[in-house]
Amino acid sequence: MWKFANPIKHPIPEARWPTAEEATRSSLFQPVRVGSLELDNRTWVPAMVPWRATEDGFVTPDNLDWYRRFAAGQPAALVVEATGIRDIPSGPLLRISHDRFLPGLRKLVETVREASQGHTKLFIQIIDFLAVKRRPEAQKYFQRFLEITEHHRQAIAELTEDSKWLSADAAGIRAFLGEAADEIIAGVLNERELESLRFGYRERVTDLHLPHVRELPQVLPAIFAAAAHRAREVGFDGVELHYAHAYTMAGFLSALNDRGDGYGGPRENRVRLPLEVYRAVRQAVGDNYVVGARFLADEVIAGGNRLDTAAYFGVEFAKAGLDYLSISKGGKFEDAEQPKIGQAVYPYTGQSGYECMPTTLSDERGPFGRSVPLVAKIKHAVNAAGLTTPIVATGGITTFAQAEAILQHGDADIVGLARQALADPDWFIKVKLGRGHEIRRCTYTNYCEALDQAHRQVTCKLWDRKELDEAGIAMAADGRRRLLPPKWPR
Numbered sequence: 001m002w003k004f005a006n007p008i009k010h011p012i013p014e015a016r017w018p019t020a021e022e023a024t025r026s027s028l029f030q031p032v033r034v035g036s037l038e039l040d041n042r043t044w045v046p047a048m049v050p051w052r053a054t055e056d057g058f059v060t061p062d063n064l065d066w067y068r069r070f071a072a073g074q075p076a077a078l079v080v081e082a083t084g085i086r087d088i089p090s091g092p093l094l095r096i097s098h099d100r101f102l103p104g105l106r107k108l109v110e111t112v113r114e115a116s117q118g119h120t121k122l123f124i125q126i127i128d129f130l131a132v133k134r135r136p137e138a139q140k141y142f143q144r145f146l147e148i149t150e151h152h153r154q155a156i157a158e159l160t161e162d163s164k165w166l167s168a169d170a171a172g173i174r175a176f177l178g179e180a181a182d183e184i185i186a187g188v189l190n191e192r193e194l195e196s197l198r199f200g201y202r203e204r205v206t207d208l209h210l211p212h213v214r215e216l217p218q219v220l221p222a223i224f225a226a227a228a229h230r231a232r233e234v235g236f237d238g239v240e241l242h243y244a245h246a247y248t249m250a251g252f253l254s255a256l257n258d259r260g261d262g263y264g265g266p267r268e269n270r271v272r273l274p275l276e277v278y279r280a281v282r283q284a285v286g287d288n289y290v291v292g293a294r295f296l297a298d299e300v301i302a303g304g305n306r307l308d309t310a311a312y313f314g315v316e317f318a319k320a321g322l323d324y325l326s327i328s329k330g331g332k333f334e335d336a337e338q339p340k341i342g343q344a345v346y347p348y349t350g351q352s353g354y355e356c357m358p359t360t361l362s363d364e365r366g367p368f369g370r371s372v373p374l375v376a377k378i379k380h381a382v383n384a385a386g387l388t389t390p391i392v393a394t395g396g397i398t399t400f401a402q403a404e405a406i407l408q409h410g411d412a413d414i415v416g417l418a419r420q421a422l423a424d425p426d427w428f429i430k431v432k433l434g435r436g437h438e439i440r441r442c443t444y445t446n447y448c449e450a451l452d453q454a455h456r457q458v459t460c461k462l463w464d465r466k467e468l469d470e471a472g473i474a475m476a477a478d479g480r481r482r483l484l485p486p487k488w489p490r
């Protein structure tokens, strides 16, 4: 996990919680219009993958329990985890890529509606991602995956000053590399091959030599549109297009996207596919349905987009008609740590990952509301263009006072609480009822994120070992953790 050179340990901000009357009068508990619907108030739980779907992407009873538990806290909006839109094996991540997934998703919608007593609007985040393989053992990589080319023969011949390698067969080259020292390997493999060896093979949107990557602009609008149509069919209140972090659509927006086919290079070209996807989705779901997007205020990688470009994208999205913009930061593969052999690279291990889910070991700015100044700039750019598209700020928001200040300063229209909601899904109802002092406060040390990285069922360290003798509770696959926080005895 990436760390600051001289980190400062920040305490959790002290909180003064409002009385029920103060909460009722607060900006946080005023309704807000999002496209064709109205949210009860300005609270929001952004998408969080809990690793509870079946291996082939179906909703499980554990998924239902998870969302039921969040809904019981009555946030005004809850975004269902990143859900795959392609009908391909993708492990225990939810999928909405075929009608066979719809009965489970319909049940999820009904569960949230019932548990929140109709107070929580339910959106679903829809995602496309490219192939990422696990880091291979070096021998396996040289024997099975590396495609031997003339370049390898020439490089070995030069490095060894022995021309016999120019005519060596592939088996000989593989055997040589299998025995070679790291510096020799670094001199023989090209940058992408070295990356595949050290981090695992990973596709990029710029891999135009791969037909399925070249064709992404032709195929993705229809795939996103079909997924959004299914979401509407089963009763979700809206869809969120996942244009953030390390995935396909963020790859198109990225400043590193230099595709030469009109979908890369200048920012006008990079935003083209995200806009085309949006238009196809809009056509599929009609005007009377919420379509939002999540994208990055800053990629936080060398050569990546910074705030000015993000503000440009925000204005383009708002102009196109997106109903809300949820702002995140970082979460990229480019600066991720090297994974262990047999594991896949995880896009939240580098500095960009830190910025996505900041912890209390920080610089002087600290993790709390760390992205708010960036969100505010995007909001001001959107408003300056004459648009009022609501903007969701997330990242280290944990107290009522923080949330209230963000809204009152006009830095955002809605506040998202991810980890704080995981630590205590009843945050929203407790604040509303004037019982904020009963909130279990997130410590922002990312035990939950480590579980996500290991693809283990996500829980919170503040409650997953508590009251394990409670009758009928569901336990994690490791048998040691409860999967949900205890009920709040109101």
Ligand SMILES: Cc1cc2nc3c(=O)[nH]c(=O)nc-3n(C[C@H](O)[C@H](O)[C@H](O)COP(=O)(O)O)c2cc1C
Binding pocket: 046, 047, 048, 049, 050, 081, 082, 125, 244, 294, 328, 356, 357, 358, 394, 395, 396, 397, 416, 417, 418, 419, 420, 448, 449, 452, 458
């Ligand atoms: C376990 C876990 C899973 C997450 N999964 C997603 C996801 O599916 N999609 C997404 O856009 N962000 C995801 N995030 C990022 C959060 O939505 C949020 O942006 C981030 O945690 C920062 O907000 P916070 O400080 O309120 O936690 C995830 C975060 C966590 C901790």
Ligand code: SF4
Binding pocket: 419, 420, 422, 423, 441, 442, 443, 444, 445, 446, 447, 448, 449, 459, 460, 461, 462
């Ligand atoms: S595990 Fe830690 S960072 Fe995650 S929600 Fe719980 S207290 Fe917060």
